[in-house]
Amino acid sequence: MARQILTLNQISVKGLERLPRDCYEIASEFSHPDAILLRSHKLKPEDIADTVLAIARAGAGVNNIPVAECSRRGIPVFNSPGANANAVKELVAAGMLLGSRGIVEGIQYVDTLAAMDDKAEMNKTLEAQKKQFKGSELVGKTLGVVGLGAIGSMVAEMALTMGMDVVGYDPALSVEAAWRLSSEVRRADTLSALFARCDYISLHLPVLDSTRGLINQELLSAVKEGTCLLNFARQEIVDEDALVAALDEGKLRKYIADFPSPPLIGRDDVILMPHIGASTDEAEDNCAIMAANQLKDFLENGNIRNS
Ligand code: MLT
Secondary structure, eight states, X not given: OOEEEEEOSOOOHHHHXXXXXXXXXXXXXXXXXXXXXXXXXXXXXXXXXXXXXXXXXXXXXXXXXXXHHHHHTTOOEEOOTTTTHHHHHHHHHHHHHHHXXXXXXXXXXXXXXXXXXXXXXXXHHHHHXXXXXXXOXXXXXXXXXXXOSHHHHHHHXXXXXXXXXXXXXXXXXXXXXXXXXXXXXXXXXXXXXXXXXXXXXXXOOOOOTTTTTOBOHHHHHTSOTTEEEEEOSOGGGBOHHHHHHHHHTTSEEEEEESSOOTTTTTOTTEEEOOSOTTOSHHHHHHHHHHHHHHHHHHHHHOOOOOO
8 A cells, every 4th residue: 555645845856756656645635644754844743643654854954843742652753964955055155255245235236226327427336336345355264163063064164165264163073073074174162262263153053952042142242343143054043132232232243144033134234034045956856855765764664764
């Protein structure tokens, strides 16, 4: 009998093709599925039917799945570590460039010239105005990477190739494991040491009880003046009141994040994106293929393989 897989949202066709139709039925509505394959849908304990044997998330974080409840019921929960890391890494590069150059302001300014039809006049105006969009380069600046899993490691290595100095810290990894990274990535002994010395800080931690609100008032008040904080992980890691205070005091020069949050929207010192870090064709395919393979291997062979 074909296994029933409940897919809750946005799973790429290339991933679904891993589940051959003669063995698997795939639909967005089954009352008693054998497994659940999902992306960002927020799954509640009561959504998980008694028949469910496994859940796979096509993505890195599992904070949209009630993991404790699944453990209690013996349901393995898979994620797709590393499968979208390159996509996030590339967006972090864009984030650092947005934080170092007057790109956003420059583009907004050019839009205001739409009504000018004399090109020579427009160029004259531009030349007079463009000094206000002057930025600085990333070469020689220090990037602190907090969290050195699949994504953080890639960000660290990328920043080295951009000529930056890189300092890393991971609250969960032992020194030996963390420093399988290039020896050019220097290790900060503490998070406060990292916060005190970096021009750019990029967060790559999952949301756990130990990381919720981790970036707090104490750390944010210790940053080097003019630091730019990038959050392409999860909003919950940063204490938002402390963040607003650090921005208001001018300690933090910019906050660039992949999540809109009402108190931050519209500020000149904040750039927010609509959670698009993993939204590329390649990342969506890679995540869905990994997640579908994990489910298949578990349902057919009983293997629990989180890769
Ligand atoms: C992730 O956890 O990897 C991202 O949230 C993925 C996504 O946007 O689906």
